[in-house]
Amino acid sequence: MQSTTLSFANMHNHGALFPDLLRARRESFIVRNEWDLPEVDGMEYDQYDTPASRWIAVHEGGQVYAGIRLTPTTNKCGIYTYMIKDAQDGLLEDIPEILLDEPAPVDENVWESSRMFVNNDTPTRLRRRVHFALTLAMLRSAQDLGAKRVLGLIPANWPRWAPALGCDFDAAGPIMEFDGVNSQCISIDMSRNKQ
Numbered sequence: 001m002q003s004t005t006l007s008f009a010n011m012h013n014h015g016a017l018f019p020d021l022l023r024a025r026r027e028s029f030i031v032r033n034e035w036d037l038p039e040v041d042g043m044e045y046d047q048y049d050t051p052a053s054r055w056i057a058v059h060e061g062g063q064v065y066a067g068i069r070l071t072p073t074t075n076k077c078g079i080y081t082y083m084i085k086d087a088q089d090g091l092l093e094d095i096p097e098i099l100l101d102e103p104a105p106v107d108e109n110v111w112e113s114s115r116m117f118v119n120n121d122t123p124t125r126l127r128r129r130v131h132f133a134l135t136l137a138m139l140r141s142a143q144d145l146g147a148k149r150v151l152g153l154i155p156a157n158w159p160r161w162a163p164a165l166g167c168d169f170d171a172a173g174p175i176m177e178f179d180g181v182n183s184q185c186i187s188i189d190m191s192r193n194k195q
Helices: 017-032 083-088 124-144
Strands: 002-006 054-060 063-072 110-118 149-155 169-171 176-178 181-189
Touching: 002 017, 002 124, 017 054, 017 063, 017 110, 054 124, 063 124, 083 110, 083 149, 110 124, 124 149
Parallel strands: 110 149
Antiparallel strands: 002 054, 054 063, 063 110, 149 181, 169 181, 176 181
Protein backbone atom coordinates (compact mmCIF):
# COMPACT_ATOMS: atom_id res chain seq x y z
CA MET A 1 0.00 0.00 0.00
CA GLN A 2 1.29 3.46 -0.96
CA SER A 3 0.49 7.02 0.05
CA THR A 4 1.06 9.65 -2.61
CA THR A 5 0.74 13.42 -2.31
CA LEU A 6 -0.40 14.92 -5.59
CA SER A 7 -0.11 18.50 -6.79
CA PHE A 8 -0.66 20.18 -10.14
CA ALA A 9 3.15 20.22 -10.46
CA ASN A 10 3.63 16.46 -10.02
CA MET A 11 0.37 14.72 -10.99
CA HIS A 12 1.70 14.00 -14.50
CA ASN A 13 4.22 11.63 -12.86
CA HIS A 14 1.45 9.45 -11.39
CA GLY A 15 -0.59 8.32 -14.38
CA ALA A 16 -4.32 8.10 -13.71
CA LEU A 17 -4.03 8.45 -9.92
CA PHE A 18 -5.58 11.94 -9.75
CA PRO A 19 -8.68 11.10 -11.85
CA ASP A 20 -8.95 7.79 -9.97
CA LEU A 21 -8.94 9.77 -6.70
CA LEU A 22 -11.74 12.02 -7.99
CA ARG A 23 -13.70 8.93 -9.12
CA ALA A 24 -13.32 7.42 -5.64
CA ARG A 25 -14.48 10.73 -4.13
CA ARG A 26 -17.57 10.57 -6.36
CA GLU A 27 -18.35 7.07 -5.11
CA SER A 28 -18.02 8.22 -1.49
CA PHE A 29 -19.74 11.59 -1.60
CA ILE A 30 -22.21 11.48 -4.50
CA VAL A 31 -23.12 7.79 -4.74
CA ARG A 32 -22.88 6.63 -1.10
CA ASN A 33 -23.66 9.89 0.77
CA GLU A 34 -26.06 11.18 -1.93
CA TRP A 35 -24.60 14.69 -1.77
CA ASP A 36 -25.48 17.08 -4.57
CA LEU A 37 -21.98 17.95 -5.81
CA PRO A 38 -20.45 18.79 -9.17
CA GLU A 39 -19.29 15.85 -11.25
CA VAL A 40 -18.04 15.17 -14.76
CA ASP A 41 -16.91 11.95 -16.43
CA GLY A 42 -17.50 10.03 -13.18
CA MET A 43 -15.31 12.39 -11.12
CA GLU A 44 -16.39 14.62 -8.20
CA TYR A 45 -14.80 18.04 -7.80
CA ASP A 46 -15.48 21.42 -6.21
CA GLN A 47 -14.25 25.00 -6.13
CA TYR A 48 -11.36 24.08 -3.80
CA ASP A 49 -9.66 21.73 -6.24
CA THR A 50 -7.23 24.40 -7.43
CA PRO A 51 -3.47 24.45 -8.07
CA ALA A 52 -3.02 25.69 -4.49
CA SER A 53 -4.32 22.40 -3.04
CA ARG A 54 -2.63 19.04 -2.50
CA TRP A 55 -4.37 15.67 -2.61
CA ILE A 56 -3.25 12.59 -0.69
CA ALA A 57 -4.22 9.17 -2.01
CA VAL A 58 -3.76 5.83 -0.27
CA HIS A 59 -3.69 3.28 -3.05
CA GLU A 60 -2.44 -0.06 -4.29
CA GLY A 61 -2.58 -1.80 -7.64
CA GLY A 62 -4.78 0.85 -9.28
CA GLN A 63 -7.26 0.86 -6.38
CA VAL A 64 -7.72 4.11 -4.40
CA TYR A 65 -8.57 3.17 -0.84
CA ALA A 66 -8.74 6.63 0.71
CA GLY A 67 -8.01 10.28 0.14
CA ILE A 68 -7.93 13.76 1.61
CA ARG A 69 -7.27 17.28 0.33
CA LEU A 70 -5.07 19.98 1.90
CA THR A 71 -5.71 23.63 1.04
CA PRO A 72 -3.80 26.64 2.36
CA THR A 73 -5.90 29.08 4.35
CA THR A 74 -4.34 31.85 2.25
CA ASN A 75 -5.99 30.43 -0.89
CA LYS A 76 -8.27 32.69 -2.92
CA CYS A 77 -10.03 31.74 -6.14
CA GLY A 78 -12.76 34.14 -7.18
CA ILE A 79 -15.00 34.59 -4.14
CA TYR A 80 -13.80 31.35 -2.53
CA THR A 81 -10.98 30.75 -0.05
CA TYR A 82 -11.26 27.45 1.85
CA MET A 83 -14.31 25.50 2.96
CA ILE A 84 -14.37 26.32 6.69
CA LYS A 85 -13.81 30.06 6.13
CA ASP A 86 -16.32 30.22 3.29
CA ALA A 87 -18.91 28.51 5.50
CA GLN A 88 -18.16 30.96 8.30
CA ASP A 89 -18.52 33.84 5.82
CA GLY A 90 -21.96 32.54 4.75
CA LEU A 91 -20.94 31.47 1.24
CA LEU A 92 -21.90 27.78 1.60
CA GLU A 93 -25.63 27.25 2.10
CA ASP A 94 -25.32 23.64 3.33
CA ILE A 95 -22.74 24.33 6.06
CA PRO A 96 -23.61 26.55 9.06
CA GLU A 97 -21.57 29.66 9.80
CA ILE A 98 -20.97 28.59 13.42
CA LEU A 99 -18.85 25.49 12.77
CA LEU A 100 -15.63 27.08 14.13
CA ASP A 101 -15.21 28.60 17.61
CA GLU A 102 -12.89 31.37 16.38
CA PRO A 103 -12.62 33.53 13.28
CA ALA A 104 -11.34 31.33 10.46
CA PRO A 105 -7.62 32.03 10.08
CA VAL A 106 -5.87 33.30 6.98
CA ASP A 107 -2.31 32.31 7.73
CA GLU A 108 0.44 30.74 5.63
CA ASN A 109 1.16 28.36 8.53
CA VAL A 110 -2.41 27.02 8.70
CA TRP A 111 -3.84 24.54 6.19
CA GLU A 112 -7.31 23.01 5.91
CA SER A 113 -7.94 19.30 5.40
CA SER A 114 -11.15 18.43 3.57
CA ARG A 115 -12.83 15.80 1.42
CA MET A 116 -11.52 12.98 3.63
CA PHE A 117 -12.91 9.59 2.67
CA VAL A 118 -12.24 5.89 2.88
CA ASN A 119 -13.59 4.07 -0.16
CA ASN A 120 -16.55 1.84 0.65
CA ASP A 121 -14.84 -1.00 -1.26
CA THR A 122 -11.87 -0.97 1.15
CA PRO A 123 -11.84 -4.41 2.79
CA THR A 124 -12.67 -4.36 6.51
CA ARG A 125 -9.35 -6.07 7.33
CA LEU A 126 -7.50 -3.09 5.75
CA ARG A 127 -9.55 -0.18 7.08
CA ARG A 128 -7.51 0.54 10.20
CA ARG A 129 -4.28 0.35 8.22
CA VAL A 130 -5.75 2.64 5.54
CA HIS A 131 -6.91 5.21 8.14
CA PHE A 132 -3.45 5.16 9.71
CA ALA A 133 -1.69 5.53 6.34
CA LEU A 134 -3.99 8.40 5.31
CA THR A 135 -3.58 10.29 8.58
CA LEU A 136 0.19 9.80 8.64
CA ALA A 137 0.52 10.92 4.99
CA MET A 138 -1.68 13.97 5.64
CA LEU A 139 0.39 15.00 8.67
CA ARG A 140 3.68 14.48 6.80
CA SER A 141 2.46 16.41 3.77
CA ALA A 142 1.18 19.27 5.93
CA GLN A 143 4.50 19.37 7.75
CA ASP A 144 6.40 19.39 4.42
CA LEU A 145 4.20 22.30 3.30
CA GLY A 146 5.19 24.28 6.38
CA ALA A 147 1.92 23.90 8.26
CA LYS A 148 2.06 24.59 11.97
CA ARG A 149 -1.65 23.84 12.31
CA VAL A 150 -4.28 21.96 10.30
CA LEU A 151 -8.04 22.54 10.55
CA GLY A 152 -10.61 20.02 9.42
CA LEU A 153 -14.27 19.09 9.64
CA ILE A 154 -14.47 15.38 10.48
CA PRO A 155 -16.88 12.88 12.07
CA ALA A 156 -17.38 13.75 15.75
CA ASN A 157 -16.34 10.25 16.84
CA TRP A 158 -12.68 11.30 16.39
CA PRO A 159 -11.89 11.07 20.15
CA ARG A 160 -12.38 7.29 19.85
CA TRP A 161 -10.05 6.65 16.89
CA ALA A 162 -7.53 9.52 16.80
CA PRO A 163 -5.44 8.29 19.78
CA ALA A 164 -5.18 4.81 18.22
CA LEU A 165 -3.64 6.47 15.16
CA GLY A 166 -1.21 8.42 17.32
CA CYS A 167 -2.95 11.75 16.67
CA ASP A 168 -3.47 14.63 19.05
CA PHE A 169 -6.50 16.65 17.92
CA ASP A 170 -8.40 19.44 19.68
CA ALA A 171 -12.07 20.31 19.26
CA ALA A 172 -12.34 23.64 17.41
CA GLY A 173 -16.10 23.98 17.10
CA PRO A 174 -19.47 22.53 18.16
CA ILE A 175 -20.70 19.08 17.16
CA MET A 176 -23.16 19.49 14.28
CA GLU A 177 -25.22 17.07 12.23
CA PHE A 178 -24.69 16.85 8.47
CA ASP A 179 -26.82 14.29 6.59
CA GLY A 180 -27.27 12.18 9.70
CA VAL A 181 -23.58 12.24 10.68
CA ASN A 182 -22.35 14.20 13.71
CA SER A 183 -19.28 16.19 12.68
CA GLN A 184 -16.95 18.66 14.33
CA CYS A 185 -14.16 21.03 13.37
CA ILE A 186 -10.84 19.96 14.81
CA SER A 187 -7.47 21.65 15.07
CA ILE A 188 -4.20 19.75 14.81
CA ASP A 189 -1.18 21.44 16.36
CA MET A 190 1.67 20.10 14.22
CA SER A 191 4.21 20.59 17.03
CA ARG A 192 2.31 17.87 18.94
CA ASN A 193 1.91 15.63 15.90
CA LYS A 194 5.44 15.30 14.50
CA GLN A 195 5.70 12.56 11.87
